[in-house]
Amino acid sequence: MTTLNRRSLMKAAGAAATLSLVGTAARAEDKIKIGFIFLGPIGDYGWTWAHNKGREAVDAALGDKVETLYVENVAEDASAIPLIRDLANQGCKLIFTCSYGYMEQTLTVAKEFPDVKFEHCTGFKRADNVATYNSKFHEGRAVLGTIAGKMSKSGTLGYLGSYKVPEVVLGVNAFALAAQKQNPAATVKLVLIDSWFDPPKEAAATETLINLGCDIVTTHTDSPGPLQILEQKGLYGFGQGADMSAFAPTAHLTAIEDIWGPYYVQRAQAIVDGTWSSTDTWDGMKEGTVVIAPYNAAVPADVVALADAVQAGYKDGSYDIFTGPIFDQDGNEKVKAGEIMTLEQLASIDWFVKGVESAS
Amino acid sequence: MSPEFIIAAIVTIVGLTTPILLAGLGELVTEKSGVLNLGVEGMMLMGAIAGFAITAFTFNPWLGVLGAAAGGALSSMLFAVLVLQLNSNQVATGLALSIFGTGLSSLIGNAFTGRIVPQFGSIFPAALAKDPIWKLVFGYSPLVYFALAMIPLTAWFLKSTRAGLILRAVGENDHSAHSIGYSVTGVRYAAIAFGGAMAGIGGAYFSMVITPMWAEKMTAGRGWIALALVVFAGWRTGRLLAGAYFFGFLMWLELFAKANGFGNSLPFLQDIPSQVWAAMPYVMTIAALTLISSRGNVGASAPACLGKPFLPST
Numbered sequence A: 001m002t003t004l005n006r007r008s009l010m011k012a013a014g015a016a017a018t019l020s021l022v023g024t025a026a027r028a029e030d031k032i033k034i035g036f037i038f039l040g041p042i043g044d045y046g047w048t049w050a051h052n053k054g055r056e057a058v059d060a061a062l063g064d065k066v067e068t069l070y071v072e073n074v075a076e077d078a079s080a081i082p083l084i085r086d087l088a089n090q091g092c093k094l095i096f097t098c099s100y101g102y103m104e105q106t107l108t109v110a111k112e113f114p115d116v117k118f119e120h121c122t123g124f125k126r127a128d129n130v131a132t133y134n135s136k137f138h139e140g141r142a143v144l145g146t147i148a149g150k151m152s153k154s155g156t157l158g159y160l161g162s163y164k165v166p167e168v169v170l171g172v173n174a175f176a177l178a179a180q181k182q183n184p185a186a187t188v189k190l191v192l193i194d195s196w197f198d199p200p201k202e203a204a205a206t207e208t209l210i211n212l213g214c215d216i217v218t219t220h221t222d223s224p225g226p227l228q229i230l231e232q233k234g235l236y237g238f239g240q241g242a243d244m245s246a247f248a249p250t251a252h253l254t255a256i257e258d259i260w261g262p263y264y265v266q267r268a269q270a271i272v273d274g275t276w277s278s279t280d281t282w283d284g285m286k287e288g289t290v291v292i293a294p295y296n297a298a299v300p301a302d303v304v305a306l307a308d309a310v311q312a313g314y315k316d317g318s319y320d321i322f323t324g325p326i327f328d329q330d331g332n333e334k335v336k337a338g339e340i341m342t343l344e345q346l347a348s349i350d351w352f353v354k355g356v357e358s359a360s
Numbered sequence B: 001m002s003p004e005f006i007i008a009a010i011v012t013i014v015g016l017t018t019p020i021l022l023a024g025l026g027e028l029v030t031e032k033s034g035v036l037n038l039g040v041e042g043m044m045l046m047g048a049i050a051g052f053a054i055t056a057f058t059f060n061p062w063l064g065v066l067g068a069a070a071g072g073a074l075s076s077m078l079f080a081v082l083v084l085q086l087n088s089n090q091v092a093t094g095l096a097l098s099i100f101g102t103g104l105s106s107l108i109g110n111a112f113t114g115r116i117v118p119q120f121g122s123i124f125p126a127a128l129a130k131d132p133i134w135k136l137v138f139g140y141s142p143l144v145y146f147a148l149a150m151i152p153l154t155a156w157f158l159k160s161t162r163a164g165l166i167l168r169a170v171g172e173n174d175h176s177a178h179s180i181g182y183s184v185t186g187v188r189y190a191a192i193a194f195g196g197a198m199a200g201i202g203g204a205y206f207s208m209v210i211t212p213m214w215a216e217k218m219t220a221g222r223g224w225i226a227l228a229l230v231v232f233a234g235w236r237t238g239r240l241l242a243g244a245y246f247f248g249f250l251m252w253l254e255l256f257a258k259a260n261g262f263g264n265s266l267p268f269l270q271d272i273p274s275q276v277w278a279a280m281p282y283v284m285t286i287a288a289l290t291l292i293s294s295r296g297n298v299g300a301s302a303p304a305c306l307g308k309p310f311l312p313s314t
Helices: A006-025 A047-062 A078-089 A098-113 A138-152 A166-182 A200-209 A224-233 A262-273 A301-316 A343-347 B002-034 B040-058 B062-087 B092-110 B142-158 B162-172 B172-177 B184-210 B221-230 B237-259 B274-294
Strands: A032-037 A066-071 A092-097 A118-121 A129-136 A156-159 A187-192 A217-219 A234-239 A252-260 A279-285 A289-291 A331-335 A356-358
Touching: A006 A092, A032 A047, A032 A078, A032 A262, A047 A066, A047 A129, A047 A234, A047 A252, A047 A262, A066 A078, A066 A262, A078 A092, A078 A098, A092 A098, A092 A262, A098 A118, A098 A129, A118 A343, A129 A262, A138 A166, A138 A217, A138 A234, A138 A252, A138 A289, A138 A301, A156 A166, A156 A200, A166 A187, A166 A343, A166 A356, A187 A200, A187 B237, A200 A217, A200 A224, A200 B184, A200 B237, A217 A224, A224 A234, B002 B040, B002 B142, B002 B162, B002 B184, B002 B237, B040 B062, B040 B092, B040 B184, B040 B221, B062 B092, B062 B184, B142 B162, B142 B184, B142 B237, B162 B172, B162 B184, B172 B184, B221 B237, B221 B274, B237 B274
Parallel strands: A032 A066, A032 A092, A092 A118, A118 A129, A129 A279, A156 A187, A156 A217, A187 A356, A217 A234, A234 A252
Antiparallel strands: A252 A289
């Protein structure tokens, strides 16, 4: 007697799938499947849009050897587990999970599929078949902070963020510290809206920040909505994840562009070559993962020079915004003069620097 | 707080309120006819993409709004055929419409991502619309005035017109209405279409007014808040208006409490976790329901036939 339950059905289905594969395995052109788990819609024109560009780069570079699959709009909760598992069951050899909130879900599924390689974006937990990769977005935030600190008339800057996760905390701190280098009295008003993508809430939060005196608002959420509000009000802001200047030709001073393509191609190539290993990659401006979009004509030449100097400093290693002394919101010295925060410290940061006004 | 600050805050609250007011008013009429349509979120998204697409083709936002109303109404007809013709379960069918509308709008919207469309101009002279004080009255999108005008119109329709009385009769006692010769199914088709059209215009407020762009799922759950709003309002138009602005105020208060930073004059606001803010409209709805039922019949209860299929005995 065999009892028929869901698991045995799955096994049967798996066996059937294998059988059908046997028939085609003889064909040499069988492609290696690579899966992507995306946070938002690929049409968000921000975070997920940029990751999807990276996926398309894999198709373009290795399209004769690999095939890419993706799932979009995956929530950062337990519902991600069956979707990641599904990609593995479909035969993916490499799966990218493209947001911080998939950390435990990725590790859970990775245990079930030891032969499948996983790559978790912006996380810090690894395993033999789980690598992590991140981008030093905060280097771009330092450029934006430099521009904002110099161009703001009120000295009150707005920061629209999603959640209090290290990536956002680093962004806020880099932005605030860079702005204070230009204007020591600059303060940053922070709103975390508990969503990566909620255009009406992003718009209302931007209006509220403007109403509280912010004349430049930078966004760490994924829609171009806030820029449209700034455009209507004749104020300035920055794009997030991608060049959003089409939505706000005047307000869009520049943007942080996430360029994932080269990394994705490199890791896909490693799977094809059989040389993949679990690594922790944290690239930035130097490697070309973080790119600053063209400056708007509204940015004066002296501000462009300051911003370019920050970019050049990151590329040759002579600049790091997280160089002490750095104080937290309550005025405690967290980094001593001359010290530079380590990558480990950055990856787990949970405090805001002095001058950040936040309720959370 | 300066007058400028208060005016700007009110402008933000109006922006947060108008879409749920439009969608909620449509749903109120649908529910008054005895039909519960949980597909508001899907219809709003269908309206949002239809309005955006029509505007992208015609460069005319007024035609876009008509398109949004048509998009919402057409998608509601899918629901109407299923629940009125085939007597399918209203709750399940409404949920299906929400999921379907989300998916279909994303599919259609693929072609419109990243496009820019012309926006509504003000219907008042710029001197009034841009004036720092008078913009409080004249500085909004035409859809805001449309929403506000629809409240008394709908109240008058439901209370004082023959058609409104028939609609309410169908919602309170479908068999009686049927037995004296009214077409229950016909009335409900019309009510569902009105609900769909209003939800569609509410959705268009997102894609054409607040952030004039198309993005998948851009309504971000406002359809569910509109549904809660109808219950909160006890199926009455006046309370719907007050409730919508109350919900809009709560949404604004969350952002204000966060943005105003520490050291402000209302420190207790900052200790409220943001999840509490997000749950607030629903908590308020439960509180209102409790209040209504504990005080007995205060003239605010659900239409008697709400959610029940109409199965004529003959």
